[in-house]
Amino acid sequence: GAGVSQSPRYKVAKRGQDVALRCDPISGHVSLFWYQQALGQGPEFLTYFQNEAQLDKSGLPSDRFFAERPEGSVSTLKIQRTQQEDSAVYLCASSTRQGPSYEQYFGPGTRLTVT
Amino acid sequence: AQKVTQAQTEISVVEKEDVTLDCVYETRDTTYYLFWYKQPPSGELVFLIRRNSFDEQNEISGRYSWNFQKSTSSFNFTITASQVVDSAVYFCALRNSNDYKLSFGAGTTVTVRA
Numbered sequence: 001g002a003g004v005s006q007s008p009r010y011k012v013a014k015r016g017q018d019v020a021l022r023c024d025p026i027s028g029h030v031s032l033f034w035y036q037q038a039l040g041q042g043p044e045f046l047t048y049f050q051n052e053a054q055l056d057k058s059g060l061p062s063d064r065f066f067a068e069r070p071e072g073s074v075s076t077l078k079i080q081r082t083q084q085e086d087s088a089v090y091l092c093a094s095s096t097r098q099g100p101s102y103e104q105y106f107g108p109g110t111r112l113t114v115t
Numbered sequence: 116a117q118k119v120t121q122a123q124t125e126i127s128v129v130e131k132e133d134v135t136l137d138c139v140y141e142t143r144d145t146t147y148y149l150f151w152y153k154q155p156p157s158g159e160l161v162f163l164i165r166r167n168s169f170d171e172q173n174e175i176s177g178r179y180s181w182n183f184q185k186s187t188s189s190f191n192f193t194i195t196a197s198q199v200v201d202s203a204v205y206f207c208a209l210r211n212s213n214d215y216k217l218s219f220g221a222g223t224t225v226t227v228r229a
Contacts, residue, residue: 003159031215033215033216033217035217040221040222041221041222042119042206042208042219042220042221042222043160043206043217043219044219045216045217045218048215048216055215056215056216059216089158091160093160103150103162103165104162104217105162106152106159106160106161106162107159108157108158108159109158109159111158
């Protein structure tokens with residue numbers, strides 16, 4: 001079946017613009033995660049959904065970052081008033097079940113460049 | 116809090132050589148899960164292996180093998196007889212039993228030359 005998909009793959013925004021990044025998880029996957037990966041670094045956790053409930057948003061760097069998953073499938077990560085430090089690859093992952101032992105399947109990411 | 120350290124930034128080998136990637140972790144939990152992921156130039160993180168903290172048996176899966184040692188908090192990963200297609204960034208990651216997020220190391224870039 002299809003893997004995790006993300007769109008757009010590349011986004012260039014001028015500083016101050018709002019952006020919306022979309023994630024389509026693997027069908028039926030309960031858990032959905034967003035990570036931020038700066039150049040040359042490992043991914044850093046942003047937020048976690050179980051179905052439509054956002055259970056953990058401790059990794060969101062500021063109140064300019066907002067994520068939602070209203071129907072428990074597709075998720076959107078929104079960044080308001082983008083800053084240059086927001087430039088990174090944003091990765092989405094989904095997992096078939098709850099629990100820490102189940103591996104997360106990652107999408108190809110959205111590369112955001114803020115100019 | 117947990118932390119994953121990958122001290123090797125880059126490794127370059129010639130095809131057919133073995134490559135061992137080091138990973139050291141820190142966690143206060145007694146039950147946790149360790150992972151290795153591969154990130155090729157396309158950008159997508161690909162799951163390779165998972166290990167539970169309560170099972171220190173080391174295994175081999177094809178050309179991949181791992182050495183998990185709880186006493187030294189290490190989870191090293193070896194690619195045997197490397198191939199050019201193995202060129203990628205490899206990440207070690209940790210997940211505690213009472214948590215859902217993965218904590219990643221900074222990654223090791225592996226370049227396999229023909």
